[in-house]
Amino acid sequence: MAQQKKKSPTPADKTQAPRKKDVHARARKTRMSKGVKILLVAIGCAAMILSVSTMACSGIINQSQNKESYTLTGGVAAKVDGVNITEDTVTKQIMNVRTSGGYDTDKKWAQYLVDNGMTPESYRASVIDSLARQYLVQKAEKEYDVQVTDEDVEQAWKDAAANYESEEAFENQIKMFGFTKDSYKQQLESTLKQTKLKEKVAKAADPTDQEIIDYLNSNLSTYNDARRSQNILFKVNSGATDEEKAKVKEKAQEVLDKINAGEISFDDAVSKYSEDTGSKDNKGDVGWDKLTSFVDEYQSALSGLNKGDVSQLVESSYGYHIIKCTDYFHVDESVTSIDQVPKKIVSYVKNILKTQKESTAYSEWMDAYVKKADIQVNDMPKEVPYNVSLKGVTPSTGSSSTSGE
Numbered sequence: 340m341a342q343q344k345k346k347s348p349t350p351a352d353k354t355q356a357p358r359k360k361d362v363h364a365r366a367r368k369t370r371m372s373k374g375v376k377i378l379l380v381a382i383g384c385a386a387m388i389l390s391v392s393t394m395a396c397s398g399i400i401n402q403s404q405n406k407e408s409y410t411l412t413g414g415v416a417a418k419v420d421g422v423n424i425t426e427d428t429v430t431k432q433i434m435n436v437r438t439s440g441g442y443d444t445d446k447k448w449a450q451y452l453v454d455n456g457m458t459p460e461s462y463r464a465s466v467i468d469s470l471a472r473q474y475l476v477q478k479a480e481k482e483y484d485v486q487v488t489d490e491d492v493e494q495a496w497k498d499a500a501a502n503y504e505s506e507e508a509f510e511n512q513i514k515m516f517g518f519t520k521d522s523y524k525q526q527l528e529s530t531l532k533q534t535k536l537k538e539k540v541a542k543a544a545d546p547t548d549q550e551i552i553d554y555l556n557s558n559l560s561t562y563n564d565a566r567r568s569q570n571i572l573f574k575v576n577s578g579a580t581d582e583e584k585a586k587v588k589e590k591a592q593e594v595l596d597k598i599n600a601g602e603i604s605f606d607d608a609v610s611k612y613s614e615d616t617g618s619k620d621n622k623g624d625v626g627w628d629k630l631t632s633f634v635d636e637y638q639s640a641l642s643g644l645n646k647g648d649v650s651q652l653v654e655s656s657y658g659y660h661i662i663k664c665t666d667y668f669h670v671d672e673s674v675t676s677i678d679q680v681p682k683k684i685v686s687y688v689k690n691i692l693k694t695q696k697e698s699t700a701y702s703e704w705m706d707a708y709v710k711k712a713d714i715q716v717n718d719m720p721k722e723v724p725y726n727v728s729l730k731g732v733t734p735s736t737g738s739s740s741t742s743g744e
Contacts, residue, residue, distance in 0.1 A: 409724035543696035548677040567666035569623035572615035575658035591659040
């Protein structure tokens, strides 16, 4: 249970998220499980498209009509290969941002636009571009015969839900982002299709050893002095009395004494005593600390260990840990050979570089695909409700416009 540190809540995390299933020693930062990746990607996609519906059979990209506090203009904002993007779709997306952000006056809205380096016209253009790309991705999926089965979607759902205490807890989590189970599965299907499309149009070669070495040397402070560890956890339940806590500590100390006396091996102690279900079946291995985020108490104790050292009892909010440092990575100046680097770190960096290559290749392919499309954008109607004067409005201190971000 060298659990990941708590982070500041995202806009969707207005309430505390349900505790994930198996809150153990390994809570990854970027080396997330497939299910968590799909969760984040799907939520990201949903945020990007802002609840736009799929392409209607009539050949019009549109949203369902809801009662709004502003006036819609009607008309066509743009055409993508003959398919209309309605002006009302664009307006609703922008006004969704305006109303949800609390920019209820023209002054606040104008300040928001200026602070983010936008005008009403440029904001509209970016929304149209996003919608056009959304349509073209769907068109490309058909063109490249991208298929996702119901079984694929169900497995993706199970992979994501498996990271939580129960499916119900997972459903509660996605509700915070405005999803139902059905709508989330629809988004999963879209995400899986796009992933398969990327595999077809943006394959990238594996990074070479030299590319991995160059990346490590450019980011050596991130990976140097990494430690790998095993963990034995003696759980202390929340709300435990001082007496109950003392009994757990006494038991943990007895096991530590046996390890130090050579009466039991660390591996055997893990198998016999550890209550960390996330690492117990893997001899207590919780990976490399530079690839994983641990609670402060665990990280602090591990940072003081050399390879082969066993810690004293380490108390955290999950109970008492006994930690063994099983490996250590350090180079004095720079990496000169891939053989100097632990295989897990090599694999981790390799995945990063390959993902970067694939992302670049996909972006280039998508830009070319968009360029080939027949996209016609009409002028913005003056009466759209997000059209405000920016005359005299200057960027706020610390805004993206003033910071150059």
